[in-house]
Amino acid sequence: MHLNKFRTFGLLAGGIVAGLALTSVQGCDSVADDICGPCGTIAGGSLSISGSAQLDGFFNATGSLNNAVAQIKGSFDADILALADVYGVARGNVDATFVSSLTAAIKADFSANLDGGIKVVYKPAECSVNVSVAVDAQAKCEVQGGCEAMVDPGEVSVQCEGGCSGKCDAACEGDLSCEVTAPSIECSGQCEGSCTLDAAASCDGTCRGDCSGTCSATDSSGKCAGTCDGMCDGSCEFKAAASCSGKCNGKCLVNQGDAQCTGEVSCRGTCMGECKGSCTGKATPPSASASCDASADCQAQASAQASADIQCTPPSLDLQYAFAAGVNAEAQGQFLARIGELKVRGVAILQGFARLGALVTGEVDGKVVFDPSPVVEITGALQGVISAGVEGDLFANVPKGRLLCVIPAFNDAVSALGSVVSETKGTLEAQASFAAFITTGG
Secondary structure, three states: OOOHHHHHHHHHHHOOHHHHHHHOOOOOOOOOOOOOOOOOOOOOOOOOOOOOHHHHHHHHHHHHHHHHHHHHHHHHHHHHHHHHHHOOOOOOOOOHHHHHHHHHHHHHHHHHHEEEEEEEEEEOOOEEEOHHHHHHHHHHHHHHOOOOOOOOOOOOOEEEEOOEEEEEOOOEEOOOOEEEEEEEEOOOOEEEEEEEEOOOEOOOEEEEEEEOOOEOOEOOOOOEEEOEOOOEEEEEEEOOOEOOOEEEEEEEEEOOOOOOOOOOOEEEEEEOOOEEEEEOOEEEOOOOOOOOOOHHHHHHHHHHHHHHOOEEOOOEEEEEEEEOOOOOHHHHHHHHHHHHHHHHHHHHHHHHHHHHHHHHOOEEOOEEOOOOOHHHHHHHHHHHHHHHOOOOHHHOOOOHHHHHHHHHHHHHHHHHHHHHHHHOHHHHHHHHHHHHHHOOOO
Protein backbone atom coordinates (compact mmCIF):
# COMPACT_ATOMS: atom_id res chain seq x y z
CA MET A 1 0.00 0.00 0.00
CA HIS A 2 1.47 3.37 -0.99
CA LEU A 3 2.18 5.78 1.86
CA ASN A 4 0.73 8.73 -0.10
CA LYS A 5 -2.66 7.24 0.62
CA PHE A 6 -2.06 7.80 4.31
CA ARG A 7 -0.89 11.38 3.76
CA THR A 8 -4.15 12.12 1.93
CA PHE A 9 -6.00 10.33 4.70
CA GLY A 10 -4.36 12.63 7.26
CA LEU A 11 -5.43 15.75 5.35
CA LEU A 12 -9.01 14.48 5.30
CA ALA A 13 -8.88 13.97 9.06
CA GLY A 14 -7.57 17.48 9.55
CA GLY A 15 -10.52 18.82 7.56
CA ILE A 16 -12.92 17.84 10.33
CA VAL A 17 -11.19 20.05 12.90
CA ALA A 18 -13.06 23.25 12.03
CA GLY A 19 -16.45 21.60 12.20
CA LEU A 20 -15.70 19.98 15.54
CA ALA A 21 -14.32 23.20 16.98
CA LEU A 22 -17.44 25.16 16.06
CA THR A 23 -19.63 22.47 17.61
CA SER A 24 -17.63 22.49 20.83
CA VAL A 25 -17.19 26.23 21.50
CA GLN A 26 -19.42 26.09 24.55
CA GLY A 27 -16.68 24.12 26.34
CA CYS A 28 -17.31 21.82 29.27
CA ASP A 29 -19.63 24.00 31.37
CA SER A 30 -22.79 22.33 30.05
CA VAL A 31 -21.63 18.72 30.26
CA ALA A 32 -20.46 16.38 32.95
CA ASP A 33 -16.85 16.77 34.13
CA ASP A 34 -16.04 13.12 33.53
CA ILE A 35 -16.90 13.55 29.84
CA CYS A 36 -14.56 16.55 29.65
CA GLY A 37 -11.68 14.76 31.32
CA PRO A 38 -8.48 13.55 29.62
CA CYS A 39 -9.06 12.07 26.18
CA GLY A 40 -8.58 8.35 25.74
CA THR A 41 -5.98 7.24 23.21
CA ILE A 42 -5.55 4.31 20.85
CA ALA A 43 -2.08 3.65 22.24
CA GLY A 44 -3.47 3.61 25.76
CA GLY A 45 -6.03 0.97 24.86
CA SER A 46 -8.99 3.18 25.74
CA LEU A 47 -12.31 1.54 24.88
CA SER A 48 -14.23 4.82 24.84
CA ILE A 49 -12.57 7.75 23.13
CA SER A 50 -15.63 9.42 21.63
CA GLY A 51 -18.30 7.85 23.85
CA SER A 52 -20.06 6.49 20.75
CA ALA A 53 -19.75 2.76 20.13
CA GLN A 54 -20.41 3.29 16.43
CA LEU A 55 -17.28 5.48 16.18
CA ASP A 56 -15.09 3.99 18.92
CA GLY A 57 -15.29 0.59 17.24
CA PHE A 58 -13.04 1.87 14.44
CA PHE A 59 -10.51 3.23 16.92
CA ASN A 60 -10.58 -0.06 18.83
CA ALA A 61 -10.04 -1.97 15.58
CA THR A 62 -6.99 0.19 14.80
CA GLY A 63 -5.65 -0.31 18.31
CA SER A 64 -6.17 -4.08 18.15
CA LEU A 65 -4.42 -4.27 14.79
CA ASN A 66 -1.51 -2.16 15.97
CA ASN A 67 -1.11 -4.20 19.17
CA ALA A 68 -1.29 -7.49 17.25
CA VAL A 69 1.46 -6.39 14.85
CA ALA A 70 3.69 -5.25 17.73
CA GLN A 71 3.14 -8.53 19.60
CA ILE A 72 3.93 -10.64 16.52
CA LYS A 73 7.14 -8.71 15.82
CA GLY A 74 8.21 -8.94 19.46
CA SER A 75 7.61 -12.69 19.57
CA PHE A 76 9.42 -13.22 16.26
CA ASP A 77 12.49 -11.29 17.41
CA ALA A 78 12.55 -13.20 20.71
CA ASP A 79 12.25 -16.60 19.00
CA ILE A 80 14.97 -15.83 16.44
CA LEU A 81 17.37 -14.55 19.10
CA ALA A 82 16.68 -17.60 21.27
CA LEU A 83 17.58 -19.85 18.33
CA ALA A 84 20.70 -17.76 17.71
CA ASP A 85 21.79 -18.55 21.27
CA VAL A 86 21.13 -22.26 20.73
CA TYR A 87 23.18 -22.40 17.52
CA GLY A 88 26.00 -20.10 18.66
CA VAL A 89 25.22 -17.11 16.46
CA ALA A 90 26.09 -13.74 17.99
CA ARG A 91 23.00 -11.65 18.66
CA GLY A 92 22.24 -8.72 16.39
CA ASN A 93 19.44 -6.78 14.76
CA VAL A 94 16.79 -9.24 13.59
CA ASP A 95 16.36 -8.80 9.84
CA ALA A 96 16.54 -10.99 6.74
CA THR A 97 20.38 -10.88 6.77
CA PHE A 98 20.54 -12.00 10.39
CA VAL A 99 18.05 -14.79 9.69
CA SER A 100 20.21 -15.96 6.78
CA SER A 101 23.20 -16.19 9.12
CA LEU A 102 21.15 -18.20 11.59
CA THR A 103 19.78 -20.64 9.01
CA ALA A 104 23.33 -21.15 7.66
CA ALA A 105 24.43 -22.21 11.16
CA ILE A 106 21.47 -24.58 11.46
CA LYS A 107 22.23 -26.14 8.05
CA ALA A 108 25.85 -26.66 9.14
CA ASP A 109 24.56 -28.48 12.24
CA PHE A 110 22.44 -30.74 10.02
CA SER A 111 25.38 -31.50 7.74
CA ALA A 112 27.64 -32.38 10.66
CA ASN A 113 25.21 -34.77 12.34
CA LEU A 114 22.75 -36.20 9.81
CA ASP A 115 22.84 -38.69 6.98
CA GLY A 116 20.91 -37.38 3.99
CA GLY A 117 19.88 -34.07 5.53
CA ILE A 118 16.46 -33.43 6.98
CA LYS A 119 12.98 -34.10 5.60
CA VAL A 120 10.10 -31.79 6.44
CA VAL A 121 6.39 -32.61 6.50
CA TYR A 122 4.60 -29.30 6.82
CA LYS A 123 0.96 -28.23 6.90
CA PRO A 124 0.40 -24.43 6.93
CA ALA A 125 -1.50 -22.50 9.57
CA GLU A 126 -5.15 -21.70 8.89
CA CYS A 127 -6.37 -18.18 9.65
CA SER A 128 -9.86 -16.75 10.11
CA VAL A 129 -11.47 -13.58 11.40
CA ASN A 130 -12.75 -13.64 14.95
CA VAL A 131 -16.50 -14.07 14.40
CA SER A 132 -17.31 -13.81 18.12
CA VAL A 133 -15.68 -10.36 18.24
CA ALA A 134 -17.94 -9.16 15.39
CA VAL A 135 -21.09 -10.47 17.03
CA ASP A 136 -20.21 -9.09 20.47
CA ALA A 137 -19.25 -5.66 19.06
CA GLN A 138 -22.50 -5.51 17.09
CA ALA A 139 -24.61 -6.36 20.14
CA LYS A 140 -22.89 -3.81 22.41
CA CYS A 141 -23.17 -1.08 19.79
CA GLU A 142 -26.88 -1.73 19.29
CA VAL A 143 -27.54 -1.68 23.03
CA GLN A 144 -25.84 1.73 23.27
CA GLY A 145 -28.02 2.81 20.36
CA GLY A 146 -31.13 2.10 22.44
CA CYS A 147 -31.95 -1.35 21.06
CA GLU A 148 -32.62 -4.42 23.15
CA ALA A 149 -30.34 -7.32 22.27
CA MET A 150 -32.45 -10.39 21.51
CA VAL A 151 -29.79 -12.76 20.18
CA ASP A 152 -27.28 -14.85 22.13
CA PRO A 153 -23.88 -13.85 20.66
CA GLY A 154 -22.69 -17.43 21.06
CA GLU A 155 -25.42 -18.79 18.80
CA VAL A 156 -25.53 -16.28 15.96
CA SER A 157 -24.07 -16.64 12.46
CA VAL A 158 -22.40 -14.10 10.17
CA GLN A 159 -22.15 -13.35 6.48
CA CYS A 160 -18.66 -14.10 5.14
CA GLU A 161 -17.27 -12.16 2.21
CA GLY A 162 -14.83 -14.98 1.58
CA GLY A 163 -14.79 -18.59 2.71
CA CYS A 164 -16.93 -20.28 5.34
CA SER A 165 -15.81 -23.31 7.31
CA GLY A 166 -18.80 -24.51 9.29
CA LYS A 167 -22.56 -24.68 9.00
CA CYS A 168 -24.11 -22.70 6.15
CA ASP A 169 -27.85 -21.92 6.15
CA ALA A 170 -28.00 -21.56 2.35
CA ALA A 171 -26.12 -22.77 -0.71
CA CYS A 172 -22.43 -23.55 -0.28
CA GLU A 173 -20.41 -23.17 -3.48
CA GLY A 174 -16.93 -24.13 -4.59
CA ASP A 175 -14.87 -27.15 -5.61
CA LEU A 176 -14.86 -29.84 -2.91
CA SER A 177 -16.85 -27.48 -0.68
CA CYS A 178 -18.76 -30.17 1.20
CA GLU A 179 -16.97 -31.33 4.35
CA VAL A 180 -17.88 -34.74 5.75
CA THR A 181 -16.44 -35.72 9.12
CA ALA A 182 -16.43 -39.24 10.50
CA PRO A 183 -14.01 -41.40 12.50
CA SER A 184 -13.21 -43.58 9.48
CA ILE A 185 -14.94 -43.51 6.09
CA GLU A 186 -14.38 -44.36 2.46
CA CYS A 187 -13.84 -40.94 0.88
CA SER A 188 -14.82 -40.40 -2.73
CA GLY A 189 -13.18 -36.97 -2.82
CA GLN A 190 -10.11 -35.68 -1.01
CA CYS A 191 -9.09 -36.81 2.47
CA GLU A 192 -7.69 -34.27 4.92
CA GLY A 193 -5.96 -36.10 7.76
CA SER A 194 -4.68 -39.66 7.40
CA CYS A 195 -5.56 -42.62 5.21
CA THR A 196 -5.49 -46.26 6.28
CA LEU A 197 -4.36 -47.79 2.99
CA ASP A 198 -6.07 -50.84 1.48
CA ALA A 199 -2.87 -51.65 -0.41
CA ALA A 200 0.63 -50.25 -0.76
CA ALA A 201 0.57 -46.80 -2.39
CA SER A 202 2.66 -43.67 -2.73
CA CYS A 203 2.41 -41.30 0.25
CA ASP A 204 2.94 -37.54 0.09
CA GLY A 205 3.37 -37.07 3.80
CA THR A 206 4.35 -39.34 6.68
CA CYS A 207 4.23 -43.08 6.06
CA ARG A 208 3.59 -45.25 9.08
CA GLY A 209 4.16 -48.93 8.35
CA ASP A 210 6.32 -50.59 5.71
CA CYS A 211 8.16 -48.66 3.01
CA SER A 212 9.37 -50.39 -0.17
CA GLY A 213 12.06 -47.74 -0.63
CA THR A 214 14.03 -45.53 1.72
CA CYS A 215 12.26 -44.10 4.76
CA SER A 216 13.57 -40.91 6.35
CA ALA A 217 12.81 -42.08 9.90
CA THR A 218 11.76 -45.22 11.77
CA ASP A 219 9.95 -45.88 15.04
CA SER A 220 11.11 -48.07 17.95
CA SER A 221 9.90 -51.22 16.18
CA GLY A 222 11.76 -50.43 12.98
CA LYS A 223 8.66 -49.41 11.01
CA CYS A 224 8.66 -46.37 8.77
CA ALA A 225 7.64 -43.14 10.50
CA GLY A 226 8.76 -40.57 7.97
CA THR A 227 8.76 -39.78 4.26
CA CYS A 228 8.89 -42.84 2.00
CA ASP A 229 10.41 -42.58 -1.48
CA GLY A 230 8.77 -45.85 -2.51
CA MET A 231 5.42 -47.44 -1.76
CA CYS A 232 3.88 -47.17 1.71
CA ASP A 233 1.99 -50.11 3.20
CA GLY A 234 0.11 -49.02 6.33
CA SER A 235 -1.21 -45.50 6.80
CA CYS A 236 -0.34 -42.16 5.26
CA GLU A 237 -0.62 -38.83 7.11
CA PHE A 238 -1.21 -36.29 4.34
CA LYS A 239 0.52 -32.90 4.12
CA ALA A 240 -2.55 -31.61 2.29
CA ALA A 241 -5.91 -33.04 1.25
CA ALA A 242 -5.38 -35.94 -1.20
CA SER A 243 -7.16 -38.98 -2.60
CA CYS A 244 -7.35 -41.93 -0.22
CA SER A 245 -7.41 -45.53 -1.45
CA GLY A 246 -8.71 -46.88 1.85
CA LYS A 247 -10.31 -45.40 4.95
CA CYS A 248 -10.10 -41.66 5.60
CA ASN A 249 -9.50 -40.62 9.20
CA GLY A 250 -10.35 -36.95 9.55
CA LYS A 251 -12.32 -34.90 7.04
CA CYS A 252 -13.50 -35.90 3.59
CA LEU A 253 -13.99 -33.08 1.06
CA VAL A 254 -16.43 -33.79 -1.77
CA ASN A 255 -18.45 -31.75 -4.25
CA GLN A 256 -21.93 -30.53 -3.43
CA GLY A 257 -24.51 -33.04 -4.63
CA ASP A 258 -22.20 -36.00 -3.97
CA ALA A 259 -23.82 -39.02 -2.33
CA GLN A 260 -21.68 -38.41 0.75
CA CYS A 261 -22.81 -34.79 1.02
CA THR A 262 -26.05 -35.37 2.91
CA GLY A 263 -27.33 -34.77 6.43
CA GLU A 264 -25.20 -32.87 8.95
CA VAL A 265 -22.29 -31.70 6.81
CA SER A 266 -20.28 -28.48 6.87
CA CYS A 267 -19.39 -25.94 4.23
CA ARG A 268 -15.80 -25.43 3.10
CA GLY A 269 -16.36 -22.82 0.45
CA THR A 270 -18.45 -19.73 -0.29
CA CYS A 271 -21.62 -19.60 1.79
CA MET A 272 -24.43 -17.74 0.04
CA GLY A 273 -26.23 -17.17 3.35
CA GLU A 274 -25.04 -17.02 6.95
CA CYS A 275 -22.11 -19.06 8.23
CA LYS A 276 -21.76 -20.47 11.72
CA GLY A 277 -18.09 -21.34 12.10
CA SER A 278 -14.84 -19.75 10.97
CA CYS A 279 -14.76 -17.11 8.26
CA THR A 280 -12.13 -15.80 5.87
CA GLY A 281 -12.70 -12.33 4.51
CA LYS A 282 -14.97 -9.68 5.95
CA ALA A 283 -17.46 -10.97 8.54
CA THR A 284 -20.71 -8.99 8.76
CA PRO A 285 -22.87 -9.84 11.77
CA PRO A 286 -26.66 -9.64 11.64
CA SER A 287 -28.58 -7.36 13.95
CA ALA A 288 -28.57 -8.61 17.52
CA SER A 289 -32.02 -7.07 18.04
CA ALA A 290 -35.38 -7.85 16.52
CA SER A 291 -35.62 -4.29 15.23
CA CYS A 292 -32.87 -1.70 15.51
CA ASP A 293 -32.32 1.54 13.62
CA ALA A 294 -28.66 1.58 14.69
CA SER A 295 -27.91 -1.85 13.20
CA ALA A 296 -26.48 -0.70 9.86
CA ASP A 297 -24.19 1.92 11.43
CA CYS A 298 -22.96 -0.67 13.94
CA GLN A 299 -22.06 -3.34 11.38
CA ALA A 300 -19.09 -1.56 9.81
CA GLN A 301 -17.24 -1.11 13.09
CA ALA A 302 -18.11 -4.67 14.19
CA SER A 303 -16.66 -6.09 10.97
CA ALA A 304 -13.55 -3.93 11.36
CA GLN A 305 -12.96 -5.14 14.93
CA ALA A 306 -13.33 -8.78 13.85
CA SER A 307 -10.86 -8.36 10.98
CA ALA A 308 -8.30 -6.77 13.29
CA ASP A 309 -8.48 -9.85 15.51
CA ILE A 310 -7.55 -12.55 12.98
CA GLN A 311 -6.52 -15.79 14.67
CA CYS A 312 -4.35 -18.55 13.15
CA THR A 313 -4.03 -22.18 14.15
CA PRO A 314 -0.51 -23.51 14.77
CA PRO A 315 0.94 -25.18 11.66
CA SER A 316 1.96 -28.83 11.63
CA LEU A 317 5.73 -29.24 11.38
CA ASP A 318 7.40 -32.66 11.43
CA LEU A 319 11.21 -32.77 11.10
CA GLN A 320 12.49 -36.21 10.07
CA TYR A 321 16.13 -37.32 9.95
CA ALA A 322 18.65 -40.09 10.54
CA PHE A 323 21.98 -39.66 12.32
CA ALA A 324 25.18 -40.09 10.37
CA ALA A 325 27.53 -42.93 11.25
CA GLY A 326 30.00 -41.98 13.96
CA VAL A 327 27.71 -39.53 15.79
CA ASN A 328 27.94 -40.81 19.36
CA ALA A 329 25.18 -40.88 21.96
CA GLU A 330 26.29 -37.66 23.65
CA ALA A 331 26.34 -35.75 20.35
CA GLN A 332 22.95 -37.19 19.45
CA GLY A 333 21.50 -36.00 22.75
CA GLN A 334 22.83 -32.49 22.21
CA PHE A 335 21.46 -32.44 18.67
CA LEU A 336 18.04 -33.60 19.86
CA ALA A 337 17.93 -30.72 22.34
CA ARG A 338 18.76 -28.21 19.61
CA ILE A 339 16.31 -29.54 17.09
CA GLY A 340 13.59 -29.76 19.75
CA GLU A 341 14.03 -26.04 20.36
CA LEU A 342 14.08 -25.41 16.60
CA LYS A 343 10.75 -27.18 16.13
CA VAL A 344 9.00 -25.36 18.99
CA ARG A 345 10.32 -21.94 17.95
CA GLY A 346 9.73 -22.74 14.28
CA VAL A 347 6.05 -23.51 14.79
CA ALA A 348 5.60 -20.24 16.71
CA ILE A 349 7.41 -18.26 13.99
CA LEU A 350 5.33 -19.82 11.20
CA GLN A 351 2.12 -19.11 13.09
CA GLY A 352 3.14 -15.48 13.59
CA PHE A 353 4.18 -15.18 9.93
CA ALA A 354 0.76 -16.42 8.83
CA ARG A 355 -1.04 -13.97 11.12
CA LEU A 356 1.08 -10.94 10.19
CA GLY A 357 0.73 -11.67 6.48
CA ALA A 358 -3.02 -12.08 6.87
CA LEU A 359 -3.35 -8.75 8.68
CA VAL A 360 -1.12 -6.66 6.41
CA THR A 361 -1.26 -8.24 2.93
CA GLY A 362 -4.22 -10.62 3.25
CA GLU A 363 -1.95 -13.53 2.25
CA VAL A 364 -1.36 -16.81 4.09
CA ASP A 365 1.26 -19.24 2.79
CA GLY A 366 1.49 -17.33 -0.49
CA LYS A 367 -2.27 -17.33 -1.15
CA VAL A 368 -4.66 -14.38 -0.86
CA VAL A 369 -7.10 -15.39 1.87
CA PHE A 370 -8.42 -12.00 3.01
CA ASP A 371 -9.43 -9.56 0.28
CA PRO A 372 -9.26 -6.78 1.23
CA SER A 373 -6.68 -7.22 3.96
CA PRO A 374 -7.65 -5.95 7.44
CA VAL A 375 -5.31 -2.95 7.03
CA VAL A 376 -7.06 -1.94 3.81
CA GLU A 377 -10.53 -2.63 5.23
CA ILE A 378 -10.00 -0.57 8.39
CA THR A 379 -8.33 2.24 6.45
CA GLY A 380 -11.27 2.38 4.05
CA ALA A 381 -13.80 2.37 6.87
CA LEU A 382 -12.05 5.23 8.67
CA GLN A 383 -11.71 7.19 5.46
CA GLY A 384 -15.47 6.83 4.95
CA VAL A 385 -16.11 8.30 8.40
CA ILE A 386 -13.70 11.16 7.74
CA SER A 387 -15.20 11.90 4.33
CA ALA A 388 -18.68 12.13 5.88
CA GLY A 389 -17.31 14.71 8.32
CA VAL A 390 -18.86 16.03 11.49
CA GLU A 391 -22.28 16.10 9.85
CA GLY A 392 -22.14 12.33 9.38
CA ASP A 393 -24.48 10.06 11.33
CA LEU A 394 -21.63 8.49 13.31
CA PHE A 395 -20.95 11.81 15.09
CA ALA A 396 -24.57 12.19 16.21
CA ASN A 397 -24.07 10.26 19.46
CA VAL A 398 -20.73 11.80 20.44
CA PRO A 399 -21.06 13.80 23.69
CA LYS A 400 -20.11 17.44 23.11
CA GLY A 401 -17.39 17.27 25.73
CA ARG A 402 -15.62 14.56 23.77
CA LEU A 403 -15.79 16.00 20.28
CA LEU A 404 -12.29 17.46 20.53
CA CYS A 405 -10.99 14.04 21.62
CA VAL A 406 -11.93 12.63 18.25
CA ILE A 407 -9.36 14.54 16.17
CA PRO A 408 -6.30 13.23 18.08
CA ALA A 409 -7.80 9.75 17.81
CA PHE A 410 -8.12 10.06 14.04
CA ASN A 411 -4.54 11.32 13.82
CA ASP A 412 -3.38 8.40 15.99
CA ALA A 413 -5.29 5.97 13.77
CA VAL A 414 -3.72 7.39 10.59
CA SER A 415 -0.25 7.21 12.13
CA ALA A 416 -0.78 3.66 13.43
CA LEU A 417 -2.05 2.32 10.11
CA GLY A 418 0.78 4.00 8.22
CA SER A 419 3.31 2.46 10.63
CA VAL A 420 1.83 -1.00 10.17
CA VAL A 421 2.41 -0.78 6.43
CA SER A 422 5.89 0.76 6.54
CA GLU A 423 7.41 -0.89 9.62
CA THR A 424 6.31 -4.48 9.02
CA LYS A 425 8.03 -4.82 5.65
CA GLY A 426 11.34 -5.82 7.24
CA THR A 427 9.68 -8.25 9.65
CA LEU A 428 7.72 -9.93 6.85
CA GLU A 429 10.92 -10.31 4.79
CA ALA A 430 12.78 -11.83 7.75
CA GLN A 431 9.87 -14.15 8.56
CA ALA A 432 9.66 -15.24 4.92
CA SER A 433 13.39 -16.03 4.90
CA PHE A 434 13.06 -18.29 7.94
CA ALA A 435 9.83 -19.86 6.68
CA ALA A 436 11.47 -20.77 3.36
CA PHE A 437 14.16 -22.63 5.29
CA ILE A 438 12.14 -24.36 7.99
CA THR A 439 9.39 -25.63 5.66
CA THR A 440 11.83 -27.22 3.20
CA GLY A 441 14.79 -28.18 5.38
CA GLY A 442 17.19 -26.23 3.24
